[in-house]
Amino acid sequence: MSVIDKSEKKVLMISGVVIGLFIFSILYAKDKYQSDVPECIPFDKAYTEPRINQIDEKTFQVFSVASMWQFEPSEIYIPVGSEVDFYLSSKDVVHGFNITEKNVNMMAVYGNINKTTVRFDEPGVYKITCHEYCGVGHENMQAEVIVHQPQTK
Numbered sequence: 001m002s003v004i005d006k007s008e009k010k011v012l013m014i015s016g017v018v019i020g021l022f023i024f025s026i027l028y029a030k031d032k033y034q035s036d037v038p039e040c041i042p043f044d045k046a047y048t049e050p051r052i053n054q055i056d057e058k059t060f061q062v063f064s065v066a067s068m069w070q071f072e073p074s075e076i077y078i079p080v081g082s083e084v085d086f087y088l089s090s091k092d093v094v095h096g097f098n099i100t101e102k103n104v105n106m107m108a109v110y111g112n113i114n115k116t117t118v119r120f121d122e123p124g125v126y127k128i129t130c131h132e133y134c135g136v137g138h139e140n141m142q143a144e145v146i147v148h149q150p151q152t153k
């Protein structure tokens with residue numbers, strides 16, 4: 001028969017509340033900022049070929065491949081209001097993947113595919129930068145998402 005000490009019970013309760021708060025704040029942020037919680041999906045070689053797939057008028061898939069010292073594709077043109085699924089992988093070392101003004105902070109890890117979904121509702125140029133030091137060319141590691149107004153016909 002084990003009896004839990006009163007102070008131990010208290011610590012367990014507080015831990016439970018803190019864990020609950022963490023989970024709540026993640027779900028709250030996901031909803032409020034319409035940000036996608038990044039997920040790690042099973043590795044498949046098909047994800048490691050840099051390309052942009054257009055699913056429909058405003059839905060895209062970007063297969064972004066980080067390597068020393070570049071992101072491929074380096075320029076991504078999409079119309080305003082697009083939703084983009086980024087599938088991120090690395091050819092070599094660990095790289096970072098940060099999109100300015102967007103709630104995106106991922107790591108590119110060899111042998112892993114990380115995925116996030118981002119909506120671009122404002123036109124402009126959004127820089128993608130590497131924020132994990134990856135070698136001498138690190139500061140040149142940039143790409144751009146160019147969000148343009150669709151042409152009027």
Ligand SMILES: [Cu+2]
Nearest residue numbers: 130132134138
């Ligand atoms: Cu880097």
